[in-house]
Every structure is written in C-alpha cells, then in structure tokens.
Amino acid sequence: MLSMSHTLISRHGAVASQRRRKRLIGELLSVAIAIGDVLCIVAMAVISGVAYHQFVYGGPGDVYSYMRLGGVIATVVVISNLFRGEYQLGNFLSVAPHTRRTLQLWNITFVGLLIVAFIGKVTDDYSRGWLLMYFSTGLAALLVQRLVAVQLVRHYTGSHVIxxxxxxxxxxxxxxxxxxxxxxxxxxxxxxxxxxxxxxxxxxxxxxxxxxxxxxxxxxxxxxxxxxxxxxxxxxxxxxxxxxxxxxxxxxxxxxxxxxxxxxxxxxxxxxxxxxxxxxxxxxxLVRLPLSRFELLQKRLFDIVLSAVGLVLLAPLLAAIAVLIKLDSPGPVFFFQRRYGFNQQPFRIFKFRTMTTLDDGPVVRQATQGDARITRVGRWLRATNLDELPQLINVLKGEMSLVGPRPHALAHNRVYEHVIARYASRHNVKPGITGWAQVHGVRGETDTPDKMQKRVEYDLFYIEHWSLSRDFLILLWTVISPKAYRNAH
Structure with a gap:
C-alpha cells in the first residue's frame, strides 16, 4: 500500500547490483527463448524427416538436408520475431496472443520458402509428404515451446527473480x-x-x-x-x-x-x-478491423477448400437425408430464411427442413423442447446438427463462413440489437455454420435476454481472438464434443 504521508516512495533495498542481476537474468531468458526457437525448429526438421523416410523408404534419408532446411526456416522465424519485438519478456505472460502470431509467421515462412524453392527449381529435393509432416509437427512444437516459455517467465516474475x-x-x-x-x-x-x-x-x-x-x-x-x-x-x-x-x-x-x-x-x-x-x-x-486483409484471405481460402471438399464427400449423405425428409412429411426438402450476414447484409440461409412450418416473417417462434412442429426426421437432424449441412452452399457462395457467430432470424435481430449492448458487432465478420458459443453448449432457445447475452459474449470473444488454428479446433469440437449437441431441439 502507498502511504499518503510520503510524496516519494522508492525501493532503497533494490541496490544497483540487484537491479543489474535482474536485468541480466531477464536478457538471458529472452536469448534462451530465441535459442529455443532455433533448436525446436531444426530438431523437428530432423526428427520428422528421419521418421518419415524411415517409415516410407526404410532409411533415415539425408539428415544434412533436413538440418539445412530447418536452419533456413529457423533463421527466418527468429529474425522476424526480433524485428517484431517478440522476445520481450512482457509478451510471455499469456499464451493466447502467441497462437495467432506464431501461426501467421509459420504460414508466411513456409509459403515464402515454397515460392523460392519453386523458382529455384529445388522442390524435387524434398519429399512433399515430409514437408507436410514438418509443417504440422514444427508448428505444434513451436506452440508447446511458447507454453513452456510463458510458464518460465511467469514463475520468475512471480518469485521476483526478474x-x-x-x-x-x-x-x-x-x-x-x-x-x-x-x-x-x-x-x-x-x-x-x-x-x-x-x-x-x-x-x-x-x-x-x-x-x-x-x-x-x-x-x-x-x-x-x-x-x-x-x-x-x-x-x-x-x-x-x-x-x-x-x-x-x-x-x-x-x-x-x-x-x-x-x-x-x-x-x-x-x-x-x-x-x-x-x-x-x-x-x-481504438478498434482495429475485425480481421486484417491477410486474415480474411486465409479464412476465405480455408472456407472454399473445406466447403467444396465437404459438399463432394457428403453428397451421398445429403441425398439420403433429402429422401428421408420427403418420405417423412409433405413439403420442400430445404428451408430458406432471411438472416443477417457480414455488415448486416441480409441473405437467404439454406437448411434442411425440420419442421412443418416455414416461418420467415416479422414474427418467428423459436423451437422449444418437445415442439410439436418438429418432424420425426427433423428431430434427429437437429440432434445431430445435420440440418445445417446445406449451409456449405452459403459458405461456397461467400455469404457465410464455416466458423463464426451463428446468424439469427431477422425478427430476432431486430429485438435483441436494442436490448443487448454490442449485439450488432456479431455481424462484423461472416456468420458461421458453427461457432465458439455452440461448441461451449451456448445454443438452442434464447427465451431470456441473459441467454442471448451469454451467446453474444462468446461470439465477441471469438471475433477478438480469431485464429485459423481456433477455427480448426472449433470444427473438430463441433463433431466430437458433447457440448456441441447440447440444447439441440
């Protein structure tokens, strides 16, 4: 506590030698983190190269070539981090900010080297399978190394060593x-x-x-x-x-x-x-663009590739669901509803029809537990999230993203944007088939403002902390996490 009877308060016990020791330890720790990056990148190049070639060709391959490529990538990564001030100890008090920056730098480094290798006609010197393996394992190892570095810095600052x-x-x-x-x-x-x-x-x-x-x-x-x-x-x-x-x-x-x-x-x-x-x-x-142009490009390429592949691979399943819907109840296979997209621009969302009604007017009644309007097939589709699969078409058209805040009916938007602060900020990115709120079980009926407020908080967190790796995780959790199926009715 500060004593208000004193105008100057200083730590006279912190003598010059102690200050110099703290500064020296801090500088050495920064250097150790940079060296750790080099060792991590080079080591993963060698380990992944030897493992891949041993498994595929029955021998370790050219270990020197692995070390050489790992050294080049390590040099690019470390020099880039030095210019960005990445190794300042103040950056190592939280893991979250490192995920996005590391992923971006790793992607840029690999893309740049592939372009240089293509121009220099040396791509045949390296196995494509190994490069893909190295890209994945190297990134994972760097993120683990960041986690260890953060724990070390927290420990030493907490014990007043630095x-x-x-x-x-x-x-x-x-x-x-x-x-x-x-x-x-x-x-x-x-x-x-x-x-x-x-x-x-x-x-x-x-x-x-x-x-x-x-x-x-x-x-x-x-x-x-x-x-x-x-x-x-x-x-x-x-x-x-x-x-x-x-x-x-x-x-x-x-x-x-x-x-x-x-x-x-x-x-x-x-x-x-x-x-x-x-x-x-x-x-x-005060506020940056929700996503930079480079981040938008990454996300759009991610959406195009996965939605196109998904539509091709899931075509038999989509056809089977369409047949079941027609056999189960009269009406169209698909349900279209106007919803807000990026920058509050309305679009028509695709869904498999799961109800006997097709509400899309000024009043839209939400589905509730045991709702009589839900068909037999529709109840199964909602429980498994399969009714959302046609939105892959919206993604391919550029109206939606695979991951983002879930869009709501226009009637619901008009109500909640006047009740919940920053509700409209959800539309600063494209809406998604699944999202951060959904994989945490925050989905289903929003019959009270508190439930919608909770969903908005998750959506805004996602926008402010977006990364391609988070999108990968959300898609994975959407499939395997029990929370993603909670309150599905």
Whole structure:
C-alpha cells in the first residue's frame, strides 16, 4: 500500500547490483527463448524427416538436408520475431496472443520458402509428404515451446527473480492509487520502483504558478529517479491538464527511460487500442478491423477448400437425408430464411427442413423442447446438427463462413440489437455454420435476454481472438464434443 504521508516512495533495498542481476537474468531468458526457437525448429526438421523416410523408404534419408532446411526456416522465424519485438519478456505472460502470431509467421515462412524453392527449381529435393509432416509437427512444437516459455517467465516474475519492466510513477495521488488497484501491475511482472505524488500547488492556481511548482517538484525528484534507473516513467494525470503533462514530459526527457502517458480508463475497454499515423495525422486507434486483409484471405481460402471438399464427400449423405425428409412429411426438402450476414447484409440461409412450418416473417417462434412442429426426421437432424449441412452452399457462395457467430432470424435481430449492448458487432465478420458459443453448449432457445447475452459474449470473444488454428479446433469440437449437441431441439 502507498502511504499518503510520503510524496516519494522508492525501493532503497533494490541496490544497483540487484537491479543489474535482474536485468541480466531477464536478457538471458529472452536469448534462451530465441535459442529455443532455433533448436525446436531444426530438431523437428530432423526428427520428422528421419521418421518419415524411415517409415516410407526404410532409411533415415539425408539428415544434412533436413538440418539445412530447418536452419533456413529457423533463421527466418527468429529474425522476424526480433524485428517484431517478440522476445520481450512482457509478451510471455499469456499464451493466447502467441497462437495467432506464431501461426501467421509459420504460414508466411513456409509459403515464402515454397515460392523460392519453386523458382529455384529445388522442390524435387524434398519429399512433399515430409514437408507436410514438418509443417504440422514444427508448428505444434513451436506452440508447446511458447507454453513452456510463458510458464518460465511467469514463475520468475512471480518469485521476483526478474521483472518484465521497472517503472516509476508520477501523478495525482488518486490516479496513482487507482492505477495500482485496478491495473495490478505486479501481476504483469512489472516492478514499481517508486512514485511521486504531485502536490496541490501543481493542480491549482494560475498557469505560471503551477508550472513553477511542477518544476520545483520534478527538479527535486529527478535525481532520485535517475538513481533508481527505471525502464519507464508513467505520467498519471488528466490529459486535459496540458500544461502539467507537457511540463512533466519536457523535464523527464533528460532521463534515459521510456515515458508513458496513460490515456485514461476509457481505453481499458479496447484491447487493441494503439497509436497510429495516417500520413501526417497522428491518431489513437481504438478498434482495429475485425480481421486484417491477410486474415480474411486465409479464412476465405480455408472456407472454399473445406466447403467444396465437404459438399463432394457428403453428397451421398445429403441425398439420403433429402429422401428421408420427403418420405417423412409433405413439403420442400430445404428451408430458406432471411438472416443477417457480414455488415448486416441480409441473405437467404439454406437448411434442411425440420419442421412443418416455414416461418420467415416479422414474427418467428423459436423451437422449444418437445415442439410439436418438429418432424420425426427433423428431430434427429437437429440432434445431430445435420440440418445445417446445406449451409456449405452459403459458405461456397461467400455469404457465410464455416466458423463464426451463428446468424439469427431477422425478427430476432431486430429485438435483441436494442436490448443487448454490442449485439450488432456479431455481424462484423461472416456468420458461421458453427461457432465458439455452440461448441461451449451456448445454443438452442434464447427465451431470456441473459441467454442471448451469454451467446453474444462468446461470439465477441471469438471475433477478438480469431485464429485459423481456433477455427480448426472449433470444427473438430463441433463433431466430437458433447457440448456441441447440447440444447439441440
């Protein structure tokens, strides 16, 4: 806890030798993670190459060629990560952000090397089967290596052996207290080396009086900050108080440390907020595109390939289901209903007909447990999720994706978008045949706002944390997880 009777609080026990030791251990750990990447990539090249050729050809093959390719890929990956600042310890407090970045870099590296190999006419030197095996096992090994690295960094920061960053705080007493209480920097491995509460004289009076008071206080505290050698100084005061902010920055520029200005707690709701430039214009970007152009390309290629293959392989099953529907009850085989797609553009969704009604008007009654409108075949189709298979056509047409927020009838959208905050944000990506909410059992009738709110929370999490690997997992869980079949009626 900070004592309000003191304006400067520092860890005098943290002597220079201790600080240097912490910094050295942190730097060595960063280097060890980078070396781990190299060893992991090269080792998996050799292991997968030997295993594949031993199984297929009865011999280990050219081990040197495996090492050579692994070395090239390791060099590209590590250099790219160095330029991106990937090996900073602050990045290793959570596993989730690494999944997307590692998958993207791994894909780009392989595609780039395949293009170079094709141009250089050396593709015949390497077995396609082995390359596919190496792509899969190498990616899996890198992700495991990231998991181990995160556990190590968490352990060492938790035991105070290292600090991801050492910071000094300057600002209003209330802002500093709130920052420590709400942000909990210690959980992020951040070490608070000291702080300075700005006095009332800095916050009241004329501009010239306030500037003189600020200059006196900073001149008194800067020698102590210099002695503490923080990595960064955080200014915790209102942006509206421009004279105080600019005065702090001007005097703190004499220190060899980063200077951070916290923009206020409104931005805590926007996890992707960052400073950007549009030509000469500097702006604070609160929300990024849901998916970048490259991510959209990955997802679309993924959708086209799997939906086309699925339609071909499942054609006999689709035909058999169509026959059963016609034999079971009068009416069409398919059910069409208008729903919102990307950017709230309406489209007609394909489904196998499972009910005796074809509701698509201003009022659409949801199916409930034991609903008399559901046909005998329809009940089986709903329980097994097979009624959704015709949506592979919507996916191929580009109206839907294999994975995404499930689209709802227009009548339901009109109700919930006025009741649930950010409901409409679900339409910032294409709707999916299955989704993050569905594989967690959050599906079925939404007879209360709370049930829809829960579904929206899962959908927004999916959008904000999208990755191709997550799409693979969701498709797998849709088939094998019991939760994916929960509340199917």
């Amino acid at each position: 600090a991801t960053k050492r910071i000094f705080l300057i600002g209003n007493a209330g802002e500093i207290e709130r920052f420590l209480a709400e942000q909990k920097p210690r959980r992020g491995g951040i070490e608070i080396v000291g702080c300075r509460f700005l006095s009332a004289a800095v916050q009241s009076g004329s501009v010239s009086e306030r500037q003189r008071a600020l200059t006196r206080e900073l001149e008194a505290v800067i020698p102590s900050i210099r002695q503490l050698e923080p990595d960064a100084v955080f200014i915790l005061t209102s942006w509206a108080d421009q004279s105080v902010v600019e005065g702090c920055i001007e005097m703190l520029l004499t220190l060899p440390a980063e200077i951070h200005l916290l923009p206020g707690y409104t931005l805590d709701k926007y996890s992707n907020a960052r400073l950007t430039r549009l030509g000469p214009i500097a702006s604070l970007q």
